[in-house]
Amino acid sequence: MDWFAAPDYWLSRMVFQRGLAAIYLIGFLVALNQFPALLGENGLTPVPAYLRRVPFPRAPSIFHLHYSDRFFSLVAGTGALLSAVLLTGLADLLPLWGAMPLWALLWVLYLSIVNVGQVWYAFGWESLLCEAGFLAIFLGNGGTAPPLLVLWLLRWLLFRLEFGAGLIKMRGDRCWRDLTCLYYHHETQPMPGPLSWYFHRLPRPAHRVEVAGNHVAQLVAPFGLFAPQPYASVAAGVIIATQFWLILSGNFAWLNWLTVVLAASVVSWADLVRMLGLPPPPHPTAEPLWFTGVVLAVTVLVVVLSYWPARNLVSRHQVMNASFNPFHLVNTYGAFGSVTRARYEVVIEGTRDPAVTPETVWREYEFKGKPGAPGRLPPQFAPYHLRLDWLMWFAGLSAAYAHPWLMPFARKLLTNDEATLRLLREVPFPDAPPTFVRALLYRYSFTTHRERRATGQWWERELVEEYLPPVRLGRSH
Structure with missing residues (x-):
């Protein structure tokens, strides 16, 4: 040369x-x-x-x-x-x-x-x-x-x-x-x-x-x-x-x-x-x-x-x-200057009940990539980038008010916005939108070898707190 x-x-x-x-x-x-x-x-x-x-x-x-x-x-x-x-x-x-x-x-x-x-x-x-x-x-x-x-x-x-x-x-x-x-x-x-x-x-x-x-x-x-x-x-x-x-x-x-x-x-x-x-x-x-x-x-x-x-x-x-x-x-450039010791996931749920009561049945929205149902094997999607799923991971690291896009996302779910629903893997209300949407914060951990053999699940999860209280169009619960 x-x-x-x-x-x-x-x-x-x-x-x-x-x-x-x-x-x-x-x-x-x-x-x-x-x-x-x-x-x-x-x-x-x-x-x-x-x-x-x-x-x-x-x-x-x-x-x-x-x-x-x-x-x-x-x-x-x-x-x-x-x-x-x-x-x-x-x-x-x-x-x-x-x-x-x-x-x-x-x-x-x-x-x-x-x-x-x-x-x-x-x-x-x-x-x-x-x-x-x-x-x-x-x-x-x-x-x-x-x-x-x-x-x-x-x-x-x-x-x-x-x-x-x-x-x-x-x-x-x-x-x-x-x-x-x-x-x-x-x-x-x-x-x-x-x-x-x-x-x-x-x-x-x-x-x-x-x-x-x-x-x-x-x-x-x-x-x-x-x-x-x-x-x-x-x-x-x-x-x-x-x-x-x-x-x-x-x-x-x-x-x-x-x-x-x-x-x-x-x-x-x-x-x-x-x-x-x-x-x-x-x-x-x-x-x-x-x-x-x-x-x-x-x-x-x-x-x-x-x-x-x-x-x-x-x-x-x-x-x-x-x-x-x-x-x-x-x-x-750089990545992972700090490593989190525990995994927290925000789980979005909805219901069609006209009012929220202790007996209300909530159903989960499933995302394409991020952990949700404990029995689902984490998928391979890279090099494709699921941007909403990545932001949901960041949401689990801080309070809901730190993420200005979260409430607009909830409103989109309350109207069954077609473009937004296409970002998700599973929508529990495909025909008509829910009346309420909420978010819960869970701690997720990989199962042990013994738990995996006994239950078939990849994750175990424990409820931490309510992350976003029930909201409906026009007002929160």
Whole structure:
């Protein structure tokens, strides 16, 4: 490789771009399915009201020009279609000047959604997708060798993602330092998966090994990303292996998959290609002078913007999952600076009784992903993101008044709002709405091996308190 081009990384670029396009596609499909109910004109936190409060400089978005649910569907549908096109690799058939605008448009469309997404889009993997998507614009296509500078910027992003997550753990909860956090985490994580019960029931020494392995992957391996090959590939392999462990043990939307895709861009696939006897890559054309200039300008921009996240990394008051500019260009990341020791779930119930009495029979609403019925195996849905289910986990950690979307959600249930009901797995009143809705707070625990064999249940739960008193249209009980 020379000072600008890295032709041996042609397959690394292809894996990264195809993987990123697949994640973009999932993100736009999630938006098409869930955005109208959560953020649409009649959603729980409507975008039009948000746009009236927040000016364009604070939240750049094409929706400042116009918003309607139909226009949003057009934007998200265009993003999904464009993602599918890029996933097939058709951009490699275009000239460089034609391929780059496709990636740029994809970034603008998704950024526009994130910047009006409010609490429903306040997740680190949203900024991660925006940042990775911005860098993808400048990776070139099949006609050019991957720019070395952009490949290094991807490594810098992966370093901040992993090292920042490791530091926030070591500076946060003591259980990360004494290797005991995974005594609790598999049970109390936001969205357990079908294997989470089995991970939780591993022997405690195995949990300590898990934590130690996590520290190696997040505090040691990231420095290897900047080493010569094959050491950088080994470091990336450690990160990839850790991410697949997380994929098996829980549901974290596309965070783990996007991390895998980023790490794949570090791996030098040239030796593997030769070992498998695959044809060599097409000989790239010389990079246009204008492309070299653009890449240099973007590199300077990222270096300048890196001051704030780099300072955050060395700060004793490190924050996680923060954007320092409204375009989500160079961000800081991290997760689970503290680990909850007990799992609390908000269970929504309704009744058709005309009045609430001690004899009232309440029936539960079942969510698609979050724990509900004790006998239901936690499902696997990542990399798909169930945004309402995730917010319900956060609701269980604090009082109802801390979540302004909760009462609008209850009102939607009291009217059997069709868009809202589509977010749920099971609705106890499909034909006519309930007269009252309430919420109870339960403590959930995974059953033991003996309890699992005896009852067939994955969870046991204990009522803690009434979380939201019975409410009906117009007034509370």
